[in-house]
Amino acid sequence: MTTDHSGTIVLHDRADRISAAAYIELLLNLTKREVKGRYSQSYFGVIWAIAQPIATMLVFTIVFSRLARMPSGGAPYPIFAFAALVPWFFFMNSAASGTLSLVTYRNIVTKTYFPREIIPLAQICSRLIDFAAAAVLFAILMAYYGVRPGAWVAVAPLFFVLLVLFTIGFTFAASALNVFYRDVYPMVTIGLQLWLYLTPVAYPLSAVPPRFKWLFVLNPLSAIVEGFRSAVVFNRPPDVGLTVLSIVLIGTVFVAAFATFKRMDKYFSDVI
């Protein structure tokens, strides 16, 4: 509540500004609610978060490495695949549950006011827990295979930031659209299945035939998984051209998605 010089209350067009700290806490609380709701009453709890990339890694190792003899650039294939699967699953799970999140949380969207972006953000934050658990497992795998990270591991945080920004951008747009058109969610889940194979997760970008390469270059996740891999597994500098292009793409997606979200969020409670 703000008060002007004469001591009368000033009326606002917008809701009362509540401190950013309160909203950050709300985000943390919603994240906690999400994590606890997902893993409570399950015996293995957060172990399930790492079961998913492990299982996929095993399948990929059998199918792509043993059967298809896919090159992995000299690194052990399980490490090669896992380095890309960890960021991939973070994106996939965030995007899938994030797209549905505003509809899932309709009872608070239609009944209380708070910045709506907190809801998809809480989904993404809750997947950070999974990401951290998988990252720990990845470190153990690296040690097991005797792969030591070098100096270039220092650029991995850049790709982490790009991953999070792209995930937020995508999830904002998809979750807002899904409020108005419920077909968006099934489209996203099917799209994610295909997207996995159109991203150099199971194979290196160098194995992609040149005439399809543009498709991978325009996919910001290509630069992210390749970047993670070169920084952590191969101890190499990332592909600068590819990375710069994806920074531009991700920046554009993020701004456009956030603008779309804020333009639509006034109407969420009317149609949800």
Next chain:
Amino acid sequence: MALAIQLDRVTKRYKVGRSRTIIDVFSSAVDRARGRQHEIHSAARGTIDSTIYALHDVSLDVARGAGLGIIGRNGAGKTTLLKLISRVTWPTSGRVRVGGHVVSLIELGAGFHPELTGRENVYLGAGLFGLTRREVDRQFDAIVQFAEVERMIDTPMKRFSSGLYARLGFAVAIYSRPDIVLVDEVLSVGDAAFRRRAMEALRRLIAEGKTVLFISHDMWNVRRLCTDILWMEEGRVRAYGKAADIAEQYVNEVNLETLANQSIALQSHRGGTGEMRYTSVELLDAAGRPATFVRSGETLVVRAGYRTDHSVPRPVFQMAIIDVDTGIVVATASSSGDSASIPATVSGVGTLECRFHRLPLRPRQYVLRLSISDSHQLASYDVVIAGPRFAVTGTGHGVDGLADEEDGLVSLPFEFSHYTATAVGADR
């Protein structure tokens, strides 16, 4: 006058009909590309483009510290109004301006998660109302105490009863430092003791200078809490002013409507063996004029016609006055003890009059239940479960009878005496 809320020509339009799907977006784009008007009404898919006005050009000023009751029938726009003030939804046109921190109780405990404990949900719910962890820490004990959940506070909320759930939701809301509290008919949950404490808490907030908007169909609660009433009708403001005036208008109109719509036909809800039947029932005032409104303390006459094809020995006529809201039988008049006025044997048609002198009823709506039974009251010849209705109005000053001092069903004659403590001692 310091304002808490100001609405300036606010209109809220909702789309009704089926939801738009992604196909509608594509097909309208295709139609537009072909230079055709998009056919919105598709026989196969149904209409999507019908709209309703939840609010229509509403302007309203609410003073700070007001207790404002919002009344009106379902669909009048009451909840939409609260949603606009709480920013849950936005107006189609016009401006909504609010001064202060708004806490809405459109649904109690809406933000709670069943897997989390009561304690965790207090932090989550208060966070939805904009409180930080430290602020909740300070209020935590008060919240738990108000909701009376000390024993359950570390139990997952899914183990809570619905009453407990609502209690905690209410407690979190009122301890979230609100300047403006929006209450939407949520006090119908919970037990009577909680409802009373909730009303007291809201009253205390008003006394502290907070603004409370209170939707309720319970006129009695509205009158107890609110200084002003806003009467909504079909998305517009029907009336807005002092609680006593608006309440009187509203109750009178509701009475008129329900009483006008009643059919005197005694066909429905009929019981009994049928050996003897009521053929008509009329309500009259002391002067014999038809009356559906009776002032408290005046005379009500019930005139009933009957018919029988038999010869019935000493039938017992009964007329019961029943409170419409509660179903309580307030009084019963029976002819069983009155052998003088009813003939020993009744046959053919006849008319019966029952006079209620100086009706000691409070301003409410009542319905008559009529019956005829045999002399031992073992078998019913006729039962009219829902007979004519009537409304009792206040004594001279309208329906101000909704105030505390006129609460209850009947007015009994009473007399206070007062003795000071010393006087009592001296008597001994």
